[in-house]
Amino acid sequence: MSASRREFLRRFAFALLGCAGALKAIAVVREGPRGVFSPQLEARGLIRPPGSLAEPEFLSACIRCQCCAHECEAGAIRLFGPGTGALEGTPYLVPEAAGCTLCLRCGPACPTGAILPLAGKRAADMGDAVVDPDLCVAINGTGICGACYTICPLKGKAITQGQHHRPTVHPEACVGCGLCEEVCIVDRDRAIRVFSTRRWS
Amino acid sequence: MKLRVWPVRRLVQLLAIAVLVLLPISARYQHYLTSRQVEKLEQKWQETAQGAMLGTADRLLRAGIPDGESGVPTRRPRKAMLERAHAFYGSPWSARLFGVSFTDLLAGAESFCASHGGTAVLLVGLAIPLIATLLLGRVFCSWICPMGWVFEITHKLRALLGFLELPPLKVRFWNANKYVLLGVGLAAGALVGLPLLHYVYPPAVLSREVHTWIMTQFDRAEAGRFGLALAGLTGGTLFLLAIAILEIAVAPRFWCSTLCPGAAVYALVGGLRAVRVRRNIATCTKCGECDVACPMALHPMTDRTGLECDNCGICIDVCPEDSLGYKLSLSSAGFVPRASVTATTLPSTPPPSSVKAAALATFVVGLLGGAAGVAHAHHIIGIPHYAYDDSYPQKPVLKLREQVGDWELQLTSYPGNPVPGERTVIHAYVRAERTKAVYRLPVTLEVFLQPAFGSRERVFGPEASSGDENMFKYQPVYPAVGNYEVVLSFQDGAVVSTMRFPMVVGEPGSPWTGLLFYAGGFAVFVIVVRAIRIKRARRATAGSPARREDHAAGEASAADASGPALTCDRLPSHPESGEASSGDHPPSHPESGEASAA
Numbered sequence: 107m108s109a110s111r112r113e114f115l116r117r118f119a120f121a122l123l124g125c126a127g128a129l130k131a132i133a134v135v136r137e138g139p140r141g142v143f144s145p146q147l148e149a150r151g152l153i154r155p156p157g158s159l160a161e162p163e164f165l166s167a168c169i170r171c172q173c174c175a176h177e178c179e180a181g182a183i184r185l186f187g188p189g190t191g192a193l194e195g196t197p198y199l200v201p202e203a204a205g206c207t208l209c210l211r212c213g214p215a216c217p218t219g220a221i222l223p224l225a226g227k228r229a230a231d232m233g234d235a236v237v238d239p240d241l242c243v244a245i246n247g248t249g250i251c252g253a254c255y256t257i258c259p260l261k262g263k264a265i266t267q268g269q270h271h272r273p274t275v276h277p278e279a280c281v282g283c284g285l286c287e288e289v290c291i292v293d294r295d296r297a298i299r300v301f302s303t304r305r306w307s
Numbered sequence: 308m309k310l311r312v313w314p315v316r317r318l319v320q321l322l323a324i325a326v327l328v329l330l331p332i333s334a335r336y337q338h339y340l341t342s343r344q345v346e347k348l349e350q351k352w353q354e355t356a357q358g359a360m361l362g363t364a365d366r367l368l369r370a371g372i373p374d375g376e377s378g379v380p381t382r383r384p385r386k387a388m389l390e391r392a393h394a395f396y397g398s399p400w401s402a403r404l405f406g407v408s409f410t411d412l413l414a415g416a417e418s419f420c421a422s423h424g425g426t427a428v429l430l431v432g433l434a435i436p437l438i439a440t441l442l443l444g445r446v447f448c449s450w451i452c453p454m455g456w457v458f459e460i461t462h463k464l465r466a467l468l469g470f471l472e473l474p475p476l477k478v479r480f481w482n483a484n485k486y487v488l489l490g491v492g493l494a495a496g497a498l499v500g501l502p503l504l505h506y507v508y509p510p511a512v513l514s515r516e517v518h519t520w521i522m523t524q525f526d527r528a529e530a531g532r533f534g535l536a537l538a539g540l541t542g543g544t545l546f547l548l549a550i551a552i553l554e555i556a557v558a559p560r561f562w563c564s565t566l567c568p569g570a571a572v573y574a575l576v577g578g579l580r581a582v583r584v585r586r587n588i589a590t591c592t593k594c595g596e597c598d599v600a601c602p603m604a605l606h607p608m609t610d611r612t613g614l615e616c617d618n619c620g621i622c623i624d625v626c627p628e629d630s631l632g633y634k635l636s637l638s639s640a641g642f643v644p645r646a647s648v649t650a651t652t653l654p655s656t657p658p659p660s661s662v663k664a665a666a667l668a669t670f671v672v673g674l675l676g677g678a679a680g681v682a683h684a685h686h687i688i689g690i691p692h693y694a695y696d697d698s699y700p701q702k703p704v705l706k707l708r709e710q711v712g713d714w715e716l717q718l719t720s721y722p723g724n725p726v727p728g729e730r731t732v733i734h735a736y737v738r739a740e741r742t743k744a745v746y747r748l749p750v751t752l753e754v755f756l757q758p759a760f761g762s763r764e765r766v767f768g769p770e771a772s773s774g775d776e777n778m779f780k781y782q783p784v785y786p787a788v789g790n791y792e793v794v795l796s797f798q799d800g801a802v803v804s805t806m807r808f809p810m811v812v813g814e815p816g817s818p819w820t821g822l823l824f825y826a827g828g829f830a831v832f833v834i835v836v837r838a839i840r841i842k843r844a845r846r847a848t849a850g851s852p853a854r855r856e857d858h859a860a861g862e863a864s865a866a867d868a869s870g871p872a873l874t875c876d877r878l879p880s881h882p883e884s885g886e887a888s889s890g891d892h893p894p895s896h897p898e899s900g901e902a903s904a905a
Contacts, residue, residue: 128491131506132499166421166500169414170511171401172518176334177393179341187519188541192501195515211393217401217410218418219426 143306151302153199153282155183156206156230157213157222161304167220170195174212174221182206182284193306197221199232201284201300206232208259208283227259233282233302235264235275241297244271254286254298273298312620316449320456323399327453327514329367330396331521336364337392340385356535357528360521368392398514399453400505401432408432411447411510412440412576413569417502420493437576444580445573448563449619454509454547458563461554462602468555471833472840478558479604480565482615489571504568509550512543531726532813537822560602564615578614584622585634586610597622597631607631711804715740718795718808725812727787735772735779735795745777750797752781754810757790766791788813 155174158164174197175183182204186193199206208230213223224230235254243249252271258264264280265273273286275298282300290296339345345361352358368388376382394406401410410432418429439446449455468475492504505511523539550562563570584607597607600621605612607622623631705723709716717736725731737746754767767783785791789812796805 128495131503132495162500163422166423166502167418167426169401169410169418169502170505170515171398171410171414172331172334172514173397173401173403175518176330176337176396179338181335181338181342185515185519188543195505215396215403217397217408217414217428217432218422219428220418 147200148306150299151233152304152306153201153232153284153300153302154304155197155199155212155221156208156210156232156281156283157224158197158232159220159222164220165192165196167218168196169218169220171217173215173217177211177215179209179211180204180207183212199284201282201287202296203288205284205286205288206230207285208281228263228279228281230281230283232284233300233304234277234280235282235284235286235298235300237273237275237298238296241292241295242273243292243297244273245297251291253289253291257285257289259283259285312623316620317456319450320453323451324453324456326402326404327399327517328521329364330398330402331518332360332364333368333392334396335522335525336361336368337389340389340392345383352528352533355528355533357524357533360524398511398518399451400508400511400514407435409435411569412436412572413504413508414502414511416493416572417496417504420497421500421502423497423500440573440576441579442581443618444577444582445570445615445617446577447573448567448570449617452510452569453513455563457547457551458554458560459602461551462559464555465559467833471836473836476557478561480558480561482565484565485567485571486575488566489568492568507546508569509547509562509567510569512546516540516543516547560604563617564603570617573617574614577617580618581635582618582633583636584612584616584618584620584631585636587630587632590628591630592628594627596625596627600625705810707808709806710740711806712799712802713739713741714746714797714799714804716795716806718806720793720810725785725810727785727813730782730784733781733783733793735781736777737779737797738777746774746797748798749773750779750795752779752783753794753796754783754785755792755794756787757792757809763792769796785810785812 152161154164155178159167170185172185175185182199182201183197184200186196186198188194197212208227210224210227210230213221215221237245239245242251244251247270250271252267252273254273255261255265255267255271260279260281263276265275265286267273282302284300286298287296287300290298336345339348339361345365348361349358349365352361368391369384372384372387372391374381374384376384376386395402395404397403397409399411401408401414403409408431410429412433415429415433436447465475488507489504492507496503519541520539524535527533527536527538554560554562586607591608593608595608598605598609601607602619602621603615603617605615607616618633620633623633705718705720707716707718709718714737719734721732721734722729733752735750735752737750738744739746749771751769751771752767753765753769755763756766757763766786768781770781772779772781783793791810791812792807793810794805794807796803798804
């Protein structure tokens with residue numbers, strides 16, 4: 107085999123390897139977090155930090171540094187781990203574990219503007235809380251609670267109380283911080299949950 | 308006394324690594340401080356690694372601030388500490404130090420391309436790195452990048468190859484590969500609308516790994532598991548390990564000089580640098596030391612440093628005549644007329660063996676692929692990693708499915724990785740595979756403790772459950788940390804079918820046992836290879852010159868069997884022995900075939 111042909115074959119093999127690697131990388135990136143999270147969690151929608159851009163723009167602007175997670179006062183911002191494709195390294199919240207306290211430090215911390223600084227708590231829009239009347243102890247009559255109303259940073263606007271501490275959520279005022287979901291007393295489940303329109307890609 | 312560059316550079320590198328590790332810890336500490344948990348956790352985490360991490364963050368954040376808050380002189384200065392914590396966060400990829408933003412140029416380029424035009428915010432963070440690179444060149448690579456130091460260590464580890472008498476491969480790749488990778492990556496990112504290069508940019512990968520690992524350690528401590536574990540490390544570690552192994556085995560600093568997309572950005576911007584390594588022609592003796600020492604394989608001796616030079620200063624340090632130094636110069640390098648430079652003989656390096664390099668690379672990639680497979684399997688059964696914690700809705704559950712004869716068995720354990728003394732729930736479903744008929748008779752469960760040595764011990768059962776519909780429920784309690792075996796058995800006609808599966812309770816043994824195991828295995832490998840080499844060398848010196856040639860060709864295993872025949876077949880007087888030899892090993896000894904033909 108002549109030297110030039112061998113050189114050509116070598117280059118060709120490397121190019122093939124490179125192409126295969128690139129295709130695999132794109133396939134991995136395109137595939138969402140399939141099977142990593144529970145279907146119930148995914149059905150409630152993806153909750154991003156307050157002030158995040160809309161989903162495709164957010165994914166292209168975010169550089170996956172850890173600034174927002176480091177600045178989060180509540181320790182509520184988590185970063186997607188391995189096996190989540192394009193989402194890997196981007197921030198999200200699980201209000202059931204830790205809700206957002208609306209300190210709004212993540213916006214100014216973001217170096218790329220994927221999370222915009224907000225003027226005030228009411229400018230945030232992460233989702234809307236929804237009460238499940240079957241599970242809520244105040245509504246189904248098995249107890250007295252009022253925890254969600256007490257913790258709500260926009261109480262009186264986002265959540266109002268009726269007779270026997272029965273909560274009513276007003277979607278137009280609710281920013282979806284999820285503190286109500288965090289403190290809900292219902293065992294092994296939550297009677298109030300935040301739902302987001304943002305889809306897990 | 309000559310002023311050395313490397314001690315300063317090493318100091319800066321170590322500072323950068325310290326910052327990389329301390330920032331996530333400080334972030335976590337800041338969260339605990341905000342939620343007023345520090346005192347409680349200090350009590351709870353005494354004499355644990357996590358407690359030590361908190362203590363470090365505490366000392367660093369309150370250094371220089373007098374104690375006392377709200378009129379109470381002994382109280383922790385919480386507000387001032389929080390203020391300080393909020394002035395430091397991030398990673399080498401993008402950080403804020405002393406309240407000033409720094410963003411990696413590659414991060415900026417990626418965000419700019421993927422989102423089709425960046426934002427003004429982006430420019431704020433990019434300003435200082437951009438100006439620094441324009442002034443000082445590619446200094447991020449050699450002075451700050453945490454992987455730079457790692458690669459300098461791997462460069463030193465190449466001495467191990469000499470010890471093993473393995474060929475010190477020094478394959479040179481095309482330097483422009485990195486520009487191609489950068490261009491393709493940015494273009495693909497713009498097309499897909501996603502930043503892609505951060506998956507392969509070592510500082511970004513490393514900072515993500517460190518962040519995830521530290522957060523996992525704190526999550527584990529909050530869930531009552533102390534000590535440091537390998538949990539939290541992901542495929543990124545394997546990627547960095549692969550680069551390090553290839554750096555040792557195939558080509559030193561190949562990543563930085565030929566593949567790193569970040570290096571490409573910094574080289575392109577730093578090509579206009581104001582500070583350069585310049586050579587004093589009058590004192591230069593053209594000894595070539597600098598050309599040999601240059602980690603980027605540039606040629607300071609002939610002023611051919613150009614775009615790629617990262618101003619690391621290694622050439623300045625090795626120059627015996629002090630001819631090289633940093634100079635402020637806006638003109639491009641190579642102002643010295645080429646004619647005055649005569650060709651010199653350089654110390655010859657062994658020719659690159661691309662075949663061996665490719666084989667080695669395939670081996671490493673295969674090895675890591677296997678490791679990734681193991682990691683994936685690990686993940687599926689639900690061993691917790693970061694993002695799974697105690698209050699997380701998805702507490703890890705062990706789910707197994709197996710075919711036993713005609714029966715389909717499905718088993719769920721909640722939680723999947725129990726703590727000793729905690730009540731766990733095991734649910735088993737048994738039904739006929741084809742007819743989907745439910746198994747009606749009782750199913751028995753037993754749990755055995757399996758020590759590493761000695762006989763196993765029954766800790767639960769046998770308990771028979773008659774089942775509720777098609778589900779059989781058990782509630783075993785595991786008394787101690789360790790490896791257990793859970794055995795399910797049921798009567799299938801005349802035969803008793805059993806299903807066994809392992810259950811890991813707590814974290815048996817030290818989490819570092821695995822690592823020690825690998826290190827020990829590697830040491831044994833090194834010793835065995837060394838012993839074989841020595842033995843072979845001894846045998847070679849004892850044998851004839853012809854045999855030594857065969858050994859040098861690396862055909863030792865074949866030579867062991869056909870050694871006498873090979874020594875003979877060179878001699879024309881014994882053609883038949885040569886034929887026998889070529890018949891035994893036709894592909895590996897073409898020359899013996901030729902000899903016999905002659």
